[in-house]
Amino acid sequence: MEAVHFGAGNIGRGFIGLLLHQAGYHTTFVDVNEAVIKEINEKKQYTVVLATEESESLTVKNISGINSIQDPGKVIQAIVHADMITTAVGPNVLPIIAGLIAKGLKERAKTTNQPLNIIACENMVGGTSFLKEKVYEHLTQEEKTTIDNLFGFPDAAVDRIVPNQKHDNLLQVSVEPYYEWVVEEPAIKGTKPDVNGITFVDDLTPYIERKLFTVNSGHAAVAYVGHQMGYQTITEAINDEKVQEIIKGALHESGEALIRTYDFNREEHQAYTEKIIGRFMNPYISDEITRVARGPIRKLGARERLIRPASMYMDVTGKEPTYLAKTIAAALKFTNEQDNEAVKLQKMIADQGVQEALKEVSGLEAGHPLLKVILNAYNERGD
Ligand SMILES: NC(=O)c1ccc[n+]([C@@H]2O[C@H](COP(=O)([O-])OP(=O)(O)OC[C@H]3O[C@@H](n4cnc5c(N)ncnc54)[C@H](O)[C@@H]3O)[C@@H](O)[C@H]2O)c1
Numbered sequence: 001m002e003a004v005h006f007g008a009g010n011i012g013r014g015f016i017g018l019l020l021h022q023a024g025y026h027t028t029f030v031d032v033n034e035a036v037i038k039e040i041n042e043k044k045q046y047t048v049v050l051a052t053e054e055s056e057s058l059t060v061k062n063i064s065g066i067n068s069i070q071d072p073g074k075v076i077q078a079i080v081h082a083d084m085i086t087t088a089v090g091p092n093v094l095p096i097i098a099g100l101i102a103k104g105l106k107e108r109a110k111t112t113n114q115p116l117n118i119i120a121c122e123n124m125v126g127g128t129s130f131l132k133e134k135v136y137e138h139l140t141q142e143e144k145t146t147i148d149n150l151f152g153f154p155d156a157a158v159d160r161i162v163p164n165q166k167h168d169n170l171l172q173v174s175v176e177p178y179y180e181w182v183v184e185e186p187a188i189k190g191t192k193p194d195v196n197g198i199t200f201v202d203d204l205t206p207y208i209e210r211k212l213f214t215v216n217s218g219h220a221a222v223a224y225v226g227h228q229m230g231y232q233t234i235t236e237a238i239n240d241e242k243v244q245e246i247i248k249g250a251l252h253e254s255g256e257a258l259i260r261t262y263d264f265n266r267e268e269h270q271a272y273t274e275k276i277i278g279r280f281m282n283p284y285i286s287d288e289i290t291r292v293a294r295g296p297i298r299k300l301g302a303r304e305r306l307i308r309p310a311s312m313y314m315d316v317t318g319k320e321p322t323y324l325a326k327t328i329a330a331a332l333k334f335t336n337e338q339d340n341e342a343v344k345l346q347k348m349i350a351d352q353g354v355q356e357a358l359k360e361v362s363g364l365e366a367g368h369p370l371l372k373v374i375l376n377a378y379n380e381r382g383d
């Protein structure tokens, strides 16, 4: 079986690549990082180390790589012959890879009538649907009909903490032992991919929102508040009592929003939340705050981990989301010269003022009660 995976980065190698290998796939990694692609083709294997006391090592074999800038034609051919396509490139890169995926699907539709599923494994509500929209921008009406009949675009949620890291061996990757990969079953075309570790569900929305508004809302709280307090890593920040108070408060608010919206069991949600806080405290992982805080404009988006649970909380309880608002205020203050979105956001705030910048990035309209709560938190002394 052949898989084509876009993005040989942390989650690509440390999670998707590992599960595909264990399921018996040959995986072709597609990336723009020539050093990584060269190494994949030379070594033809890499090691995934589980971040636990035992440091168990797993070897991923049966892999090859294509540099999509140098060899787009090879990517098209790989799509023609694939049994499954996955991505883990980051939401902002999906529109960039969409054109090449469209070419591959068109070629496949011409040469074979075999169905295929394309699964975006990104932290985003409706990530695959967004990729599909971008792929379809490259198709004529007639091509869209053919491709609609043959190819599935199921949405997915993926969860495994894989920090940025450097090893002597470029491809080695250290990952937390926990993982979850949930895929929307009704959108699958043809045979369901046989990958041990994928959970198929009828409706992905509760799963992706639970993941994004618990794991990622909590992670964002630690990162943005921790950054404001001068910490460099998630471990340093989460060991601070003030950060713990804010993460617990933020996850209580997002939890209340999720429990009341999706009718989750309260005790089970509490256990899920506590497990996540324990995962952030894993002493065998060192995760930089700048990675978790990356892309603050994306993270302040309307359907994202901060604004959406905060407004859901207000809707279902009628109360102010104090702790999510503190986190959003800290995100608005996040600075990092290496992060284009952080630089852009600070420029927007300097040019237009915080209220206009917040409205623009969050989609919150003038008069939305959440705006005032966030602005109050932003202007609080000591923040
Ligand atoms: N790291 C985690 O803990 C984690 C966990 C769950 C989900 N995710 C999600 O997975 C996605 C990837 O995150 P990551 O942490 O692996 O990032 P990463 O930066 O480590 O990996 C992204 C990879 O995509 C490659 N890339 C960039 N542009 C490309 C292009 N045009 N074509 C092909 N490849 C390209 C990069 O070179 C890089 O190798 C994101 O959506 C992220 O939110 C990450």
Ligand SMILES: O=P(O)(O)OC[C@@H](O)[C@@H](O)[C@H](O)[C@H](O)CO
Binding pocket: 123, 158, 159, 160, 161, 162, 215, 216, 219, 220, 291, 292, 293, 294, 295
């Ligand atoms: O990848 P991002 O930028 O959306 O979010 C940063 C982290 O919160 C994220 O990568 C987590 O480590 C991951 O989502 C855990 O499953």
